[in-house]
Amino acid sequence: MKTITLAHGNGGELMQELIKDIIYYYCGNDILLQQDDAAYLPEVEGELVTTTDSFVVDPIFFPGGDIGKLAVCGTVNDLAVNGAHPLYLTLGLILEEGLEIDKLKRIIKSVAETARKAGVKIAAGDTKVVPQGKGGGIYINTTGLGVVGPDINLQDAKIETGDKIIISGSIGDHGAAILASREEFEVSSALTSDCALLNNLTAQILSSSGGIKFLTDPTRGGLATALHEIAQQKQVTINLEEEILPIKKEVQGLGGILGIDPLYLASEGRVLCVAAAEEAEAVVNAMKDSPIGTGTAVIGEVTGDKSRVCLTTNLGGTRILRPLQKQLLPRLC
Amino acid sequence: MKTITLAHGNGGELMQELIKDIIYYYCGNDILLQQDDAAYLPEVEGELVTTTDSFVVDPIFFPGGDIGKLAVCGTVNDLAVNGAHPLYLTLGLILEEGLEIDKLKRIIKSVAETARKAGVKIAAGDTKVVPQGKGGGIYINTTGLGVVGPDINLQDAKIETGDKIIISGSIGDHGAAILASREEFEVSSALTSDCALLNNLTAQILSSSGGIKFLTDPTRGGLATALHEIAQQKQVTINLEEEILPIKKEVQGLGGILGIDPLYLASEGRVLCVAAAEEAEAVVNAMKDSPIGTGTAVIGEVTGDKSRVCLTTNLGGTRILRPLQKQLLPRLC
Structure with missing residues (x-):
């Protein structure tokens, strides 16, 4: 060897x-x-x-x-x-x-x-x-x-109340797959990383809709961290609906065992998009046309200007999602 | 802390x-x-x-x-x-x-x-x-x-017999300074790395002379390795004169103690230049005008087309410098 x-x-x-x-x-x-x-x-x-x-x-x-x-x-x-x-x-x-x-x-x-x-x-x-x-x-x-190209200008787009939050697939698969494959946790699972190239999907949706206001990929720190960055940078309140968040049962299960919220687990092949309300359906359809976007879903919307991220829970309550503080997740990326 | x-x-x-x-x-x-x-x-x-x-x-x-x-x-x-x-x-x-x-x-x-x-x-x-x-x-x-810029074309320059090899200062200072500061060697010395920016010097000499055919900086593997790369890439024989190589006494001394040839020790602030014979003096003068080129010297010339690097020793013999093989120098750069 x-x-x-x-x-x-x-x-x-x-x-x-x-x-x-x-x-x-x-x-x-x-x-x-x-x-x-x-x-x-x-x-x-x-x-x-x-x-x-x-x-x-x-x-x-x-x-x-x-x-x-x-x-x-x-x-x-x-x-x-x-x-x-x-x-x-x-x-x-x-x-x-x-x-x-x-x-x-x-x-x-x-x-x-x-x-x-x-x-x-x-x-x-x-x-x-x-x-x-x-x-x-x-x-x-x-x-x-x-x-x-000259026709793309994401930097100056203004995010407004009513804009929709869209994700191209399930949340936290990469982070969960990495954790599950760490020897020290001794869990066995069928989890697979979502690691994938996004450039075809983004080119497709940017050319098919002028209503896209922000694109990112929720890697390190997961969906919650990516949304926090948007909320801070654009000074908006973002509200997620827990009920419609696409989280795989296995990811939820592993999160439960290890005490880690899947909202903070990295994806490595998902696009997170803020789109104008009237364009949201067109964007969702364009994303679903991509082989890596079949699981696309609207998961929330912009509801104000408070620079924070909230979650409407399954029980109807509202939880403010905090920024990631302690070390949950070493070296997932 | x-x-x-x-x-x-x-x-x-x-x-x-x-x-x-x-x-x-x-x-x-x-x-x-x-x-x-x-x-x-x-x-x-x-x-x-x-x-x-x-x-x-x-x-x-x-x-x-x-x-x-x-x-x-x-x-x-x-x-x-x-x-x-x-x-x-x-x-x-x-x-x-x-x-x-x-x-x-x-x-x-x-x-x-x-x-x-x-x-x-x-x-x-x-x-x-x-x-x-x-x-x-x-x-x-x-x-x-x-x-x-459009006036610079180093890639296509043809290196020929008679071209001069010029270096902007003493050889191997960085590598020697790093070795001397490693605790495991327990040597004390006044050696200082030559680590420096070269962009002003290169801009100056490229604008002042059209006779420059190749520029590089002899970092990892030192002068011998940099010359080997030129010899292989351009299929030329390069001959160095040991007598005129600018090697500081302290570098030579440390090399002697540790059994390392200074020709293989990294510099991090030296330009190595191949220049047309008739332009060599002008290039040397332009290099000497730079505060980091005051030690500039012609150290050898192109003598044939054998893709190798030779050294005419102080005793008048000729030694073929081999490419670096074993591990001499971990993590100098």
Whole structure:
């Protein structure tokens, strides 16, 4: 069983071999294969958008994906929910000494396949190796570059009372699947991460409706945290209806066992959308047309200007959802 | 003494506080403060160039700099030696639980100051926290975006026999300073890293001479590795003159004690340049005009087409410099 050694990170022959045999082999394209310290990019049209994300998920392989797929989806999705067409990713690897090379290959293959599906090229990369006990097997940074067309302007949209809150599918599947696959919890489940690319869905709904006012993906901190950010940033009250929240029984069940509210569990393949009331049905239908949006539902609406998030419970009461404070959920993303 | 906890990475209130009080406080600018999942960039003119690098240096503070300064210099310099004018950096932090918050502040302050000196803006960022024993205090990824003007074309320059090899200062200072500051080696020295921004120097020499055929910075793997890459990529023989190599006595001495050839020790603030013979003097003079190029020297020349690097020793013999194979130097960058 071959493993990563410190020499794979020293700039010398072993590192060159690793890059050639694994990174270039799976991810190679005209830009990456320039093999310069920096990559020259072809001319782009539209407003440039960039985003960066490091992935430190534990375990690195989980039901529904692995850290490679997650690292591409995560950054592509951050571009997509900002209305951008994703074009390029850079790939920064921090490998831990002792990582099996076969595992690295599976992960990089997964990076390459997901990038291909997303229509993005890996433009540049970097590989570092840290000593055993100083890493998590593998950490991945992806930084994305995309362009926004002139017809898209999500930044200035004004969110108003009556606007609808729409989600493209069930909540917290990724977070629950990761927790369930942690050895320390010793739970067995059929939970699968929802980890998926969102760029086709977002392009589709943005071109089919002018009524979309905000898009995001409820990753770290889950739906509640994503809604909090909207409530703070746009100074609106958001009200959710507990009864119609799409939460899988298994996710609810695991949350119950571990004492974690699924509203704070990450999704990695869901779009959260604020849409004008009169456009909500059209948006829902457009989202349902996508293979990853079949579970789309309206889950609440904007009800005022108090910068907070409330939940109308199944019993008819109202609960204010607090921002996430304590540590519930280490390293889900 | 306040330290980083796992909750600083969960997307909730503590993380928002950390970002506001430290990242925005030191690095804030119009683009970063958009506070979206992705950053919209103003229109740029010229060919886009991107590069990515993760920094895992140990120790994170060292004579002449820290991991924050290094992370900005490293990526700015990769853009600079590709002829690009650096514009934006993204900042991906992987913090280890237990890192002192004061140390983080010092590092981010250093990121901000170095970015300001380089004339680049931090456009987007990300913060993750890993459990104690799964990191190195702090790892930093910086991904850079720059533009190359229409008058710069380093990619197609043809390197020929007779071309001169020029370096902007002494070799291996960074690598030696890092090794000397490692506790396990228990050496005391006055060595200082050469960690510095190269973009002013490169802009200056590229505008003052058309004879520059290749620029790089001899970081990981040192001068020998950088020259190997040129020799392989351009299929040329490069000959160095040992007698005229600028290596500080302290670097040579430390190399002797630890059994490490300074030719393989990283620099983090040196430009390595291949220039046409008839332009070499002008390039040397332009480099010497820069405050970080006062130690510029011609150290060798292109002597054939054998894709290798040779050293004419002080005794008059010729030694072929091999590519770096074993692990000499963990985590210098």
